[in-house]
Amino acid sequence: MKIKICGITNLEDALNAIEAGVDALGFVFYEKSPRYIDPFKAREIVEQLPPFVQTVALFVNENSSFINQVCTNAKMQLAQIIDDDNYTDFNILNFKYIKVVRAKEKKDLIENQGNYVLVDAFVESFGGEGKRVALEWFDNIDCSKMILAGGLNESNLKDLKGYNFFGVDVSSGVEVSKGKKDKTKMINFVKAVKEI
Numbered sequence: 001m002k003i004k005i006c007g008i009t010n011l012e013d014a015l016n017a018i019e020a021g022v023d024a025l026g027f028v029f030y031e032k033s034p035r036y037i038d039p040f041k042a043r044e045i046v047e048q049l050p051p052f053v054q055t056v057a058l059f060v061n062e063n064s065s066f067i068n069q070v071c072t073n074a075k076m077q078l079a080q081i082i083d084d085d086n087y088t089d090f091n092i093l094n095f096k097y098i099k100v101v102r103a104k105e106k107k108d109l110i111e112n113q114g115n116y117v118l119v120d121a122f123v124e125s126f127g128g129e130g131k132r133v134a135l136e137w138f139d140n141i142d143c144s145k146m147i148l149a150g151g152l153n154e155s156n157l158k159d160l161k162g163y164n165f166f167g168v169d170v171s172s173g174v175e176v177s178k179g180k181k182d183k184t185k186m187i188n189f190v191k192a193v194k195e196i
């Protein structure tokens, strides 16, 4: 199962996450987030990363030229897009992307089966709040292309057994405070994923 740690704001956390064994690092380019990072600061981090780690840029209701510009400036490889208001023209994106499904009910999952999507809990602030998606909504759903986010931590990952998620995404569950990750929590999170 793939693992992404989101809300990276500094090099130390990025390197600790990689040492723990994650596949992808998420950078939040949404200015209202406490985990916001300036694109050129993100680039400085990315330039010091080892190979084979995917860099993911998170956007909230942005147009495609902004997304292209930030991904270029910050050297991102994948855009993770919340697009509730249809601002993004996906046809003119220069980068691979994954859409975020902010799940409010099981129907949201049924509609997105078979597509690579990141499923997060619906929160007004758009993410990073530690709120979980009701796991029973995934019963009888094909989760093999879904990345589950929202309220995951080292203790509750065992609940995912049997669902066959493509990946998991975490932010607050491995933090000491908003925007600062905890090395031990990241190590334990990765270990717990491998035990699913």
Ligand SMILES: O=C(O)c1ccccc1NCC(=O)[C@H](O)[C@H](O)COP(=O)(O)O
Pocket: 005, 006, 007, 026, 028, 030, 033, 034, 035, 058, 060, 120, 125, 126, 127, 128, 129, 130, 131, 149, 150, 151, 152, 169, 170, 171, 172, 173
């Ligand atoms: O993390 C944020 O501050 C954030 C702000 C606005 C939109 C999305 C945001 N995070 C997106 C993520 O991918 C988080 O990892 C995801 O919401 C799960 O967060 P958590 O429940 O804290 O693990």
